[in-house]
Amino acid sequence: MSDHEPRAAYTELADQEVRSLRVRYCRLRTAGGEPVAELEVLSFQLRFGAVAVAAEGIGGVETQPEFRRQGHMSRLLRQALAGMAQRVDVAFVSNGIEGVYEQFGFVGAVAEGHLVIPVRNVEQAAGDDLGTAVPGIRSGSPADLPAMIRMYNTAHAQRPWTHVRHAGWNRLIPQATWKPGSQTLILQTDGAAAGYAVLEGRAFGDPLGSLTVDELVAENASAARLLLMAIARLCWKRRLSEFTVREPADSHTGRVARHMGCTYQQRFPPSGGMMAAVLNRSSLVRKLEPELLRRATVQQSDKAYDKAFDALRRGDLFPDDKALIRLILGYWSTDDAYVHGMSVPERPGSLHGLVPQRRHPVSTDPLRAPPGSVLEPAPNKAV
Numbered sequence: 001m002s003d004h005e006p007r008a009a010y011t012e013l014a015d016q017e018v019r020s021l022r023v024r025y026c027r028l029r030t031a032g033g034e035p036v037a038e039l040e041v042l043s044f045q046l047r048f049g050a051v052a053v054a055a056e057g058i059g060g061v062e063t064q065p066e067f068r069r070q071g072h073m074s075r076l077l078r079q080a081l082a083g084m085a086q087r088v089d090v091a092f093v094s095n096g097i098e099g100v101y102e103q104f105g106f107v108g109a110v111a112e113g114h115l116v117i118p119v120r121n122v123e124q125a126a127g128d129d130l131g132t133a134v135p136g137i138r139s140g141s142p143a144d145l146p147a148m149i150r151m152y153n154t155a156h157a158q159r160p161w162t163h164v165r166h167a168g169w170n171r172l173i174p175q176a177t178w179k180p181g182s183q184t185l186i187l188q189t190d191g192a193a194a195g196y197a198v199l200e201g202r203a204f205g206d207p208l209g210s211l212t213v214d215e216l217v218a219e220n221a222s223a224a225r226l227l228l229m230a231i232a233r234l235c236w237k238r239r240l241s242e243f244t245v246r247e248p249a250d251s252h253t254g255r256v257a258r259h260m261g262c263t264y265q266q267r268f269p270p271s272g273g274m275m276a277a278v279l280n281r282s283s284l285v286r287k288l289e290p291e292l293l294r295r296a297t298v299q300q301s302d303k304a305y306d307k308a309f310d311a312l313r314r315g316d317l318f319p320d321d322k323a324l325i326r327l328i329l330g331y332w333s334t335d336d337a338y339v340h341g342m343s344v345p346e347r348p349g350s351l352h353g354l355v356p357q358r359r360h361p362v363s364t365d366p367l368r369a370p371p372g373s374v375l376e377p378a379p380n381k382a383v
Contacts, residue, residue: 008036008072010079018042020170024056026080028072037063037072039080045164046090047156048328051291052164053284056084057092077104081279089284090325091277098272107322109331110161110274113266115245115257122232125260126225130236137230140184140196145170147193148184151217155251160329161274172198182214185230187223195223197231211235211243216253224252228260268331276329278321285313288328318342 008028016023022043028036040060045052058080063073081104084091093101096108123130140148149165156162175181183199195218199211213231218224228245235243247253249264258264267273278284285292289309298305311317318324323342326332332340 007031008067008075010076012080012083020166020168026076026083028076035064036067037076039076041080041084043088045166046092047158047160047162047164048288049160049291050158050294051288053090053287054088055090055092056088057094059094074103081105081277085279089278089280089287091279093275096272096275098269101275101277102271105277105279105321106275107277107326108269108271108273109276109325109329111266111268111331112273113246113248113264115247115249115254115262115264116242117228117232117245117257117260117262118242119232119235119240121261122228123236126229126232128229130229130233132233134226134230134233136188136194136226138186138188140186142170144184144186144193144196147186148196148217151193151196151219152215154219155217159248185227187218187227187230189223194219195227197227199231209240211238211240213243213245213247216245216247218252221252221256224256228253228256276325278325281315281321281324282313285309292328 008030011027011029013025013027016025018040024041024043025038026041027038030036038060039058039062042057042059044055044057046055058077061073061077081091091106093106096106119130146167149167149169152165172182172184173179185197185199186193187195196215197213197217198215200214211231211234216224216227216231218227231243231245235241245253245257247257249255249258254264292309292312293299293301293305296305301309308317312324315321318327318337320342323332323337323340327334327337
């Protein structure tokens, strides 16, 4: 900062609640109190499979126009990350800017995927007239949130990169002047909710040329089928030929949709998108040990396992933290790491199942990464 630029003081305002999440506001202000730059740090529990750890995410990053290109945001991010490292072992950015966050230790770590489902395929598979109402479907209300939270946590109990939703969770988009808010459909069977769908809250006046489902969670395949029929009926009424569902291919929804003939589109952005950074490697790996044991199909540790685990914790095995976070979240398989120049050990006895005994094809689905490595997520057994 030059002598001609105003000095900015760093402040944090912690423990604010915003839409059911704890938020910390990190800001830079001039001596006169004028805002320079700010960001939000959100606290949550994130699953790395069957184990959830405390994590924090960065959002709402902005610098006032008159203070841009002066290094303020770099300083703000570094100070915020230093504080985060005192509280948690891993950090995330939900919408990283391409080519920016890498300099702060972040790397693209979560693939972007969704199902594209033709309405005609649903109609043919269901064998029912989409002009008639699907039995058991009703509009949701705040009273349905506890059941929705329970179903979501059950469906994603062993899935990497999902939040653990607490009892007071409510991230649905509220209605505002230009937004109708989230539309929720509930499937009711035998007097209880058996599934739900949350439709994207688009703006009033937007063209009705598409329909996106942010979540579609069902307790079983039959419930998923009925919910997909209800969504297809909405599309039929709007004269839409297909709809998008942001659910993984190995969920109940994904399996039923694939049986109907949907396509699964997935993208692995090399920069930007969903990004992560390891803040404290040794502590993070220790907390993830139960999940790593599960992935390695090891019932209890032995000398060979302990040696390999310590090598992973110290950084002797996969020393690059950016590679580590990609591996444990399923963005990479170990073969991907090899292709990108990482050191991949070749079955030394001391590693005993922690790395593949042979190289597998490059993973195209992070939720179904090839087995054989403690770092590669096992198939989801909860759905």
